[in-house]
Amino acid sequence: MSSAGIKNVYGVCDTCGFRYKLNQLKKNSLGMMQCPTDYDGNYDLKTHPQNKSPRIEEKFFIRNARPEANTDRNGEWQDITTNWNETSKYWNLI
DSSP: OOOOOOGGGGEOOOOOOEEETTTTEEEOTTEEEOTTTTTOOOOOTTTTTTGOOOOOOOOOOOTTTOOOTTTOOOOTTTTTTOOOHHHHHHTOOO
């Protein structure tokens, strides 16, 4: 009785159905034997790179972060005249 050597053992790819040598077939994460053309690595729903959230780092750099010059609001104390009668009409709108 002769025993079969490793080089004479063949297997069938579970994805495409072609016959390959058994040492060329690899087992994926689901337990299927796949040929080198169909083998995608040990990726499944948890370890596949497309199922992972991307690393997004938002870095905002604002040069010279200062407010715009409001020349109408920056006045001298003597130049600003406030009459209480003028401001009371705005309180009536509330």
